[in-house]
Amino acid sequence: MSEQQHTSTASRPEAVIAARDLTKRYGKTSVVDAINFDIAKGEVFGLLGPNGAGKTTTILMMLGLTEISAGRVGVLGFDPARQPLQVKRRVGYLPDAVGFYDHLTAVENLAYAAKLMGLGMAERSRRIAAALTRVRLVDVADKRVATFSRGMRQRLGLAEIIVKRAEIAILDEPTSGLDPQATIEFLDLIRELKAEGVTVLLSSHMLDQVQRVCDRVALFRAGKIAMMGSVAELSVQVLGAGFVVEVEADGAGIARRLAAIPGVGNVETLADDRFRMTADRDVRADAARAVVAANGALRRLSVDEPSLEAIYAHYFQATPSGGVRDAA
Amino acid sequence: MRREGSAFQGVGAVFVKELSDNISSVRMLMLELLIVVTAMAALYEAIAALRQNTAEDPFLLLRLFTVSQAPLPSFVAILGFLIPLMAIGLGFDLINSEHNRRTLSRILAQPIYRDALLLGKYLAGLATIAISLTALWLLVIGLGLIFLGVPPGGEEIARSLAFLVIAIFYAGVWLSLAMLLSIVFRSPATAALVALGIWLFLTVLWPMLAPAIAQAIVPPDPRFAALGLDTPGTAIWTQLLQRFSPNDLFGEAMLAVLSPTTRTLGPVFLDQIRGAVMGAPLPFGQSVMIAWPQTVGLIACTIVLFVAGYVLFQRQEVRA
Numbered sequence: 095m096s097e098q099q100h101t102s103t104a105s106r107p108e109a110v111i112a113a114r115d116l117t118k119r120y121g122k123t124s125v126v127d128a129i130n131f132d133i134a135k136g137e138v139f140g141l142l143g144p145n146g147a148g149k150t151t152t153i154l155m156m157l158g159l160t161e162i163s164a165g166r167v168g169v170l171g172f173d174p175a176r177q178p179l180q181v182k183r184r185v186g187y188l189p190d191a192v193g194f195y196d197h198l199t200a201v202e203n204l205a206y207a208a209k210l211m212g213l214g215m216a217e218r219s220r221r222i223a224a225a226l227t228r229v230r231l232v233d234v235a236d237k238r239v240a241t242f243s244r245g246m247r248q249r250l251g252l253a254e255i256i257v258k259r260a261e262i263a264i265l266d267e268p269t270s271g272l273d274p275q276a277t278i279e280f281l282d283l284i285r286e287l288k289a290e291g292v293t294v295l296l297s298s299h300m301l302d303q304v305q306r307v308c309d310r311v312a313l314f315r316a317g318k319i320a321m322m323g324s325v326a327e328l329s330v331q332v333l334g335a336g337f338v339v340e341v342e343a344d345g346a347g348i349a350r351r352l353a354a355i356p357g358v359g360n361v362e363t364l365a366d367d368r369f370r371m372t373a374d375r376d377v378r379a380d381a382a383r384a385v386v387a388a389n390g391a392l393r394r395l396s397v398d399e400p401s402l403e404a405i406y407a408h409y410f411q412a413t414p415s416g417g418v419r420d421a422a
Numbered sequence: 423m424r425r426e427g428s429a430f431q432g433v434g435a436v437f438v439k440e441l442s443d444n445i446s447s448v449r450m451l452m453l454e455l456l457i458v459v460t461a462m463a464a465l466y467e468a469i470a471a472l473r474q475n476t477a478e479d480p481f482l483l484l485r486l487f488t489v490s491q492a493p494l495p496s497f498v499a500i501l502g503f504l505i506p507l508m509a510i511g512l513g514f515d516l517i518n519s520e521h522n523r524r525t526l527s528r529i530l531a532q533p534i535y536r537d538a539l540l541l542g543k544y545l546a547g548l549a550t551i552a553i554s555l556t557a558l559w560l561l562v563i564g565l566g567l568i569f570l571g572v573p574p575g576g577e578e579i580a581r582s583l584a585f586l587v588i589a590i591f592y593a594g595v596w597l598s599l600a601m602l603l604s605i606v607f608r609s610p611a612t613a614a615l616v617a618l619g620i621w622l623f624l625t626v627l628w629p630m631l632a633p634a635i636a637q638a639i640v641p642p643d644p645r646f647a648a649l650g651l652d653t654p655g656t657a658i659w660t661q662l663l664q665r666f667s668p669n670d671l672f673g674e675a676m677l678a679v680l681s682p683t684t685r686t687l688g689p690v691f692l693d694q695i696r697g698a699v700m701g702a703p704l705p706f707g708q709s710v711m712i713a714w715p716q717t718v719g720l721i722a723c724t725i726v727l728f729v730a731g732y733v734l735f736q737r738q739e740v741r742a
Contacts, residue, residue, distance in 0.1 A: 150741060151741075154527075154740065154741060157531055159527065159530055159531070159740050160739060160740065160741075176425070176426070177426050178425075178533075178535070179426060179427040179431070179533045179534075179535070180426065180533075182531055182532060182533040182534075183533040185531075186531075187527070187528065187531035188528075189524065189527040189528055189531075191524055192524060192528055193523040193524030193525040193528065194523075194525065194528075195443075195523070195525060196523070197443075206435065206439050207528070207529070207532055209432075209435035209439075210432045210435050210436075210529065210532035210533070210534050211532055211533060212431070212432075212533065251528070254528070
């Protein structure tokens with residue numbers, strides 16, 4: 095018990111999920127190998143990585159749906175292995191390729207889940223109506239789920255989390271297989287959840303989407319967390335610099351002045367009037383000021399934001415994986 | 423360490439949902455039609471046979487269940503054959519369909535234990551069968567009243583109620599078996615085929631195999647054969663082996679409960695029945711005592727199979 099006291103004070107006070115040396119073994123192979131992370135209240139946290147890297151297993155351990163081999167995970171201060179009902183009452187889960195009972199309507203499916211949550215009848219119908227409105231499924235509320243598209247099913251799954259009024263929403267590959275329009279709508283719903291103070295844990299392959307909604311990401315690789323942090327932090331770690339700013343301007347000595355801006359790594363001269371600088375922060379404002387100070391004519395100022403895709407590709411190319419397991 | 427909360431939280435919700443699914447399903451409709459049509463045919467034959475000689479048989483109503491008129495077997499024999507089919511039909515995809523529809527992890531992420539899902543589904547299946555059998559039982563009593571015109575006595579009702587209860591436990595055995603297979607096999611088709619294979623083996627092949635095995639264990643004595651009698655050792659072994667089939671247990675229990683003159687289910691020595699008034703009916707309590715070991719066997723079999731499924735399900739990975 096004293097040990098538990100120790101780690102709970104060591105982790106950040108606002109952490110809603112805290113994993114310490116969390117491990118899952120099947121036989122001798124470790125699918126999840128002693129990972130550590132803290133997720134703060136209200137943030138959107140992304141789990142990234144190839145199939146079989148241990149993302150779903152980590153999620154299942156957090157919900158108490160699979161046994162933990164070693165280590166510990168605390169969810170809202172509860173131990174999912176010992177107090178699964180407390181955890182599951184407060185955490186909503188949208189599984190990968192979520193399924194519903196096809197012969198029941200959207201409302202009936204939600205009502206069944208709400209009954210299992212222990213909600214009374216009046217409360218149930220009120221919350222279900224509100225949730226279906228939010229995910230824009232009111233028109234099809236009384237249609238059988240068999241007729242639903244993939245995107246509608248995902249939204250229905252999100253409605254279930256809304257009905258639960260979950261403090262943490264765990265979404266496993268929520269946007270895989272969705273068309274671009276459905277994806278954008280779904281990401282908007284995730285942002286709405288975040289705005290309400292719900293902590294969102296998201297696992298995905300879709301890197302640009304993860305980048306659009308996540309505050310921080312963890313890069314999984316063969317059961318370990320290879321890297322963790324905001325996209326900007328990761329890009330500094332992997333690509334060396336975070337931001338690439340291109341300046342198109344006339345004027346004397348602009349390259350020198352640009353190089354003098356704090357945080358700028360180097361300045362390449364692409365043409366007489368075009369320069370590319372790499373910096374560890376967004377230096378566009380400083381660059382504009384520098385050009386104006388040199389009495390130059392600023393024609394274009396663009397920034398390539400660090401892309402998670404570049405980071406991911408760079409990282410997994412640089413360190414070839416040793417035996418990536420297929421997802422079951 | 424004790425787990426927090428009740429293992430039964432959510433059983434009610436699962437039970438109600440599964441029961442309504444069962445009752446409204448086309449599959450259930452087909453099974454009910456099959457049973458009702460075959461049972462009615464057997465009953466019609468029985469009524470036709472009984473109307474020929476409505477003598478002073480004190481248990482006329484019970485004859486409805488047991489009288490067989492070629493080519494149809496008796497009502498009870500048909501039920502003994504068809505109840506397993508109904509239970510397997512309801513149970514073979516209880517768990518693996520949840521896996522295949524990918525609903526299992528979503529349902530188990532609700533604040534319930536796995537126990538609730540398993541128990542709710544099992545009880546809903548058993549309740550569905552119990553409702554059908556009760557309806558069938560009422561039909562038999564009703565038809566008996568209409569066509570025979572003899573009001574049933576209290577003991578007849580008691581005996582036929584005992585029949586109903588034992589039939590439900592018999593269905594429980596097969597439902598447990600089907601559920602166990604639905605946990606073991608991820609594909610419903612495999613589970614159904616294995617369940618039907620076991621059912622055919624135990625109801626059709628085993629009654630033929632058991633005497634053969636018994637003869638291998640205790641070869642028939644030619645001296646008994648010369649007298650046209652069964653060798654006692656072989657007969658005892660045959661019965662022992664046959665009792666491994668739930669079908670046989672059900673048949674023996676039915677014989678004891680529905681035929682009041684049944685005094686024993688196994689071979690007896692002559693001195694054991696000295697003083698017995700042959701052909702006189704036993705009191706209800708005594709008949710139940712004769713059927714009791716078979717009934718306990720059925721209940722025990724149900725529990726063992728259910729527990730095996732329960733343990734496997736608790737240890738199973740939820741991810742598809």
